[in-house]
Amino acid sequence: MSLKVTLFGGTGQGKTTYTLGLLYLMVEGIDGFRIEDEDVDTTTKYMKPWSDFVMVKQWPAPTMGRREDRFKLYFQDQFITDFLWVDYQGGAINQPTDESDAAAQLHADIQESNAVIIIADAYTIATRPLIEARMLTSAPLIFHLLNSYKFKPAEEGEEGLNNGITIAIVLTKADALPDEFKANGYEKLYAKARQVFHGIHDFVRDEREKVSSLRPWLYPSAMLAVSIVGEGNAAVASEGQGYDLASFNLVGSPEPEDIQFPFLYAIGNELDRNALTLEEEIGDLEARLSKLDKNVLSRILRGRSIKQLEDERKETAARLKELEPKIRMVTRTANKKMRPLLV
Amino acid sequence: MHYETFLFTRNQRQDFTAFIRPALLTNKEVSRIGGIFNYISDISRLTPEFPSLYCFPLGEYVMLLRHYSSDRKHAGRAIGVIEGIAVRKGESGFLDILPQCVQQQTSLLNVIGTVSDIEVQETETSADHEWKGSSASKTLEPFVGAFLTRRDQDRLFLPFTAGGRDMLVTTLADRRFTLPPFFAFGTNSDVLTQLERQARIDIVSFFKTDRASFRNRHTNRVSGSLDGNEDDTTPDPSMELRAALQDERNLRPRAPAKTHEGDDEEADEETLVGSDSISIRAFKTPKPAKAALDAESVDEHDENDSTILTMRQVRDRIRAEEAAAKQNEVEDRPARDPIHWLLNLVSSIISPNKPK
Numbered sequence: 001m002s003l004k005v006t007l008f009g010g011t012g013q014g015k016t017t018y019t020l021g022l023l024y025l026m027v028e029g030i031d032g033f034r035i036e037d038e039d040v041d042t043t044t045k046y047m048k049p050w051s052d053f054v055m056v057k058q059w060p061a062p063t064m065g066r067r068e069d070r071f072k073l074y075f076q077d078q079f080i081t082d083f084l085w086v087d088y089q090g091g092a093i094n095q096p097t098d099e100s101d102a103a104a105q106l107h108a109d110i111q112e113s114n115a116v117i118i119i120a121d122a123y124t125i126a127t128r129p130l131i132e133a134r135m136l137t138s139a140p141l142i143f144h145l146l147n148s149y150k151f152k153p154a155e156e157g158e159e160g161l162n163n164g165i166t167i168a169i170v171l172t173k174a175d176a177l178p179d180e181f182k183a184n185g186y187e188k189l190y191a192k193a194r195q196v197f198h199g200i201h202d203f204v205r206d207e208r209e210k211v212s213s214l215r216p217w218l219y220p221s222a223m224l225a226v227s228i229v230g231e232g233n234a235a236v237a238s239e240g241q242g243y244d245l246a247s248f249n250l251v252g253s254p255e256p257e258d259i260q261f262p263f264l265y266a267i268g269n270e271l272d273r274n275a276l277t278l279e280e281e282i283g284d285l286e287a288r289l290s291k292l293d294k295n296v297l298s299r300i301l302r303g304r305s306i307k308q309l310e311d312e313r314k315e316t317a318a319r320l321k322e323l324e325p326k327i328r329m330v331t332r333t334a335n336k337k338m339r340p341l342l343v
Numbered sequence: 344m345h346y347e348t349f350l351f352t353r354n355q356r357q358d359f360t361a362f363i364r365p366a367l368l369t370n371k372e373v374s375r376i377g378g379i380f381n382y383i384s385d386i387s388r389l390t391p392e393f394p395s396l397y398c399f400p401l402g403e404y405v406m407l408l409r410h411y412s413s414d415r416k417h418a419g420r421a422i423g424v425i426e427g428i429a430v431r432k433g434e435s436g437f438l439d440i441l442p443q444c445v446q447q448q449t450s451l452l453n454v455i456g457t458v459s460d461i462e463v464q465e466t467e468t469s470a471d472h473e474w475k476g477s478s479a480s481k482t483l484e485p486f487v488g489a490f491l492t493r494r495d496q497d498r499l500f501l502p503f504t505a506g507g508r509d510m511l512v513t514t515l516a517d518r519r520f521t522l523p524p525f526f527a528f529g530t531n532s533d534v535l536t537q538l539e540r541q542a543r544i545d546i547v548s549f550f551k552t553d554r555a556s557f558r559n560r561h562t563n564r565v566s567g568s569l570d571g572n573e574d575d576t577t578p579d580p581s582m583e584l585r586a587a588l589q590d591e592r593n594l595r596p597r598a599p600a601k602t603h604e605g606d607d608e609e610a611d612e613e614t615l616v617g618s619d620s621i622s623i624r625a626f627k628t629p630k631p632a633k634a635a636l637d638a639e640s641v642d643e644h645d646e647n648d649s650t651i652l653t654m655r656q657v658r659d660r661i662r663a664e665e666a667a668a669k670q671n672e673v674e675d676r677p678a679r680d681p682i683h684w685l686l687n688l689v690s691s692i693i694s695p696n697k698p699k
Contacts, residue, residue: 011358012418045533049384059420061384064359065377089377091358099466101374164654217657237419243355247419265651272653279655327653335651 002082003270005263006109009119010138011090012245014172014228016060018119019087020050021228021256022263030260031333034077038070057250063089065102066109073267073330080326081271086113093141111149114273115166115266118142118197122171122189122225123246125196126181127239133196136245143199151203154218164218166269167200168262169193169341174225175257176234176248186225190339193223197341204342217276220269222338224262230255261337268330275327278320282313344436347469349408350454351376351425354462355417362464363454365429366471367403375401376425382533386412386423388550391453393505395529396445400542404429405437405523407444409452415461426454429469438523439478442516445508446479481518486510486569490557491519494545497557497566503529503548510555514546532563 009015023046026035037043049060067087073080086109089102097104110116120137134140150165171193174186181189194201200221207216233252240246347365351373354360361373389395394411408427415422428444428451430437444451458464490499499514501507511528526546527538538544547558557567652660 011353012420041533045382052385056385058385058387059418061386061423062353062359062417062420064381065374067378067381089358091353091360094357099370101370102377104370105374215658216661217654220651220654220657222651245418247416249419269654272655276655276658331653335653338651340651 002084003114003267004084004086004109004112005115005117005266006086006088006106006113007117007119008088008093008106008110009090009142010093010121010136011062013090013119013121013124013137014170015087015090015119016049016063017053017228018170018172018226018259019085020046020053020060021254021259023047024050025256025260026263032076033260033264033330033333034074035071036074038072042069042071053250054254059250063087065089066092066105075326075329080330081267083267090138093138093145107145107149110145113165114270115168116146117262117266118167118169120169120171120193120196121173121245122181122186122193123173123176123236124240125171125192126177126189127246130192130195133192136240136243137196139196140199143197143203146200147203151219164215164220164273166266166273167219167221167341168266168338169197169200169221169223170259170262171223171225172228173234173248175227175229175231176236176246177225186339189225190223194341194343197223201341208342218273221341222262222265222335223341224258224265224338226259226262227257228254228259230257258337261334264330264334265338268327268334271323271327271330275320275323278316278323282316282320344430344434344440344474346428346430346434346437346472346474347404348428348454348457348472349406349426349469350458352413352455352461353417353422354415354464356462360466362458362461362466363469364466365404366468367431368429369402372402376406379534379537380410380423380425382531382537383410383423386410386421388412389423389529391424392449393508394448395527396448396508396511397527397530397538398441398523399525399527399538399544400432403431405432407441407452409448410529413455424455427452428454428472436474436478438520440474440476441523442479442512443476445515446512451476479512479516482513482516483518484513486555487514487517487519489567489569490514490545493557493567496560498544498560499546500552500556500558500565501528501546501548502553502555503550504553507548507552507555511546511548 007015007019023035023043026033027043027047028034052058053060066089069085069087070082071085072082088106088109092100092102092106095103097107120139124136125133128136146165146167150163154163171186171189174182174189177186177189181192204219204221207219229248229250230252233250233254234248235251237247237249238244348363349361349365349368350363351359351361359377361368364373383395389411391409391411391413394409396407396409398405398407400406406427406429408425410423410425412421413424455461486499490497501510501514508528511526515524515526524545525538525542527535527544528546528548529550530538530547531549535544535547555569556565557569558564559566
């Protein structure tokens with residue numbers, strides 16, 4: 001079982017710094033969770049710019065194009081899952097596929113992804129007028145991509161049970177927010193983020209209200225305010241205006257806060273989706289068997305005995321049993337911290 | 344000789360974009376360049392006066408480019424510029440002008456200088472230009488001759504200094520070359536690995552290379568120096584971030600010291616984990632003293648602490664709500680049924696306990 005997680009968002013939202021910080025934390029391990037790269041050079045490549053960030057107080061260079069790396073997730077040294085991490089330059093969202101290979105790849109990646117991590121600058125969301133925040137975070141284009149490749153095909157019946165997607169929205173630069181947006185556990189920030197990402201929010205809401213034909217649990221969505229540098233370690237150097245985003249100086253040593261939770265949320269939910277599929281398989285099989293008469297049953301079995309069928313059911317149940325504790329470990333950690341997109 | 348120009352950078356509105364591109368360069372090849380230069384994480388030391396310089400084939404072209412940090416910034420981050428000329432493969436005369444282009448890169452590769460305002464620049468296809476300048480005079484240096492005899496096994500490494508660039512120009516002007524040698528002057532091992540997928544790179548300068556030498560293509564170890572000493576490597580730091588890198592290494596368990604004669608310290612640091620010295624497992628922290636992961640160790644009640652439910656929890660809750668609603672519907676049905684309603688009415692009329 002291998003999961004594909006695609007990280008994307010508008011330009012300058014903090015994707016690269018988030019990725020570097022996350023890798024730094026997860027390589028050494030946090031809360032018992034740890035990742036290992038498939039190619040041993042991967043970590044070194046990410047660690048060099050992180051080291052520059054920490055030691056020289058220099059923001060990492062913007063990502064150009066696309067990066068793809070394979071990792072394994074462990075909990076207390078026990079293997080949980082493989083995953084493919086895909087990281088994009090912000091501009092890939094804003095370009096048509098016929099003009100940019102990176103854009104074409106992004107579209108394909110979203111189609112194939114189990115989960116997406118959307119990076120959005122909390123400072124922009126908080127301090128800019130709503131419509132500007134939507135433009136700068138590329139929220140309409142993000143919804144457009146998810147709608148085109150994940151929501152609409154499912155509504156039109158082109159996708160099966162497994163083809164939902166987990167959406168984790170990471171609100172970066174939370175340390176720099178004005179106090180009013182930090183109060184009551186970032187209540188005001190989350191409220192505005194729901195407005196900024198209202199396309200995704202409304203999709204999830206409509207689903208829950210059963211307007212949609214989709215199963216409402218297949219699109220888990222949540223968000224979290226995080227800081228890669230930590231409280232008080234970055235100072236606003238210039239306020240943004242127009243396309244120019246606010247810039248920050250790093251004044252203290254970075255101390256990442258909460259950045260692992262959106263990642264674990266994405267992985268945990270997709271593990272849960274696997275379990276859900278297995279459960280549905282077992283349930284579906286039992287339901288169909290109970291409805292069939294003996295003759296039809298023998299045709300379906302095509303030579304397999306009832307015992308063989310029962311063995312298959314047991315095997316699936318065993319896989320499910322093996323998966324359960326892993327799912328609980330991941331979701332128990334992540335879901336406590338994440339905040340729902342829909343309230 | 345004909346050539347086209349290219350300019351890849353970003354502005355405040357658009358991320359990494361091919362603002363000016365050669366006519367036959369595909370989107371995939373533009374992405375390829377972005378992917379290659381992603382491996383340069385620090386461009387702060389690269390200036391228009393002293394940029395990194397590269398020459399390698401890509402698609403229909405041979406690209407001669409420079410990479411440096413512009414004065415512009417986006418969200419506080421330095422914006423890089425990748426620009427230069429693209430010559431169609433097979434175009435004669437490129438070898439003759441190559442040294443001159445490197446020597447006069449500030450003017451000849453300065454494509455952004457042709458753009459009035461990058462913030463309003465739209466993407467465009469390069470015009471076809473004809474070279475009108477003269478060719479550089481040819482050289483015949485012994486070290487180039489030495490390199491040519493060992494070219495199949497070794498690369499020529501040059502220091503990333505003004506002197507190194509002069510040596511690059513001298514090398515490129517050598518009359519014994521029949522085809523342009525490909526080079527990466529001011530780079531790192533990751534980019535070199537990427538470039539090698541395009542073509543064999545002959546001349547290299549890492550950011551911290553401070554002495555000319557020959558290095559084995561496969562091991563990257565110094566195999567000879569230009570003055571004839573085979574073991575003439577200095578580990579003196581030349582990169583401004585050396586201190587930071589050393590600090591980073593101090594956080595990790597030290598690998599056993601290498602004792603091979605002729606090992607290149609510089610190469611080892613460039614390929615830190617790529618060598619066999621340190622494994623990813625070295626980052627591992629001690630196992631937390633928590634219970635091992637098993638079904639029994641998971642506290643079922645903890646699931647209820649979560650703010651957010653998992654997919655199956657949501658499903659189960661919704662199904663439970665639906666089941667409860669159905670149940671209520673069944674219980675309510677007699678009351679809404681007209682026959683039952685009539686019976687209830689009659690019953691209430693004749694009942695001795697009817698309300699007063």
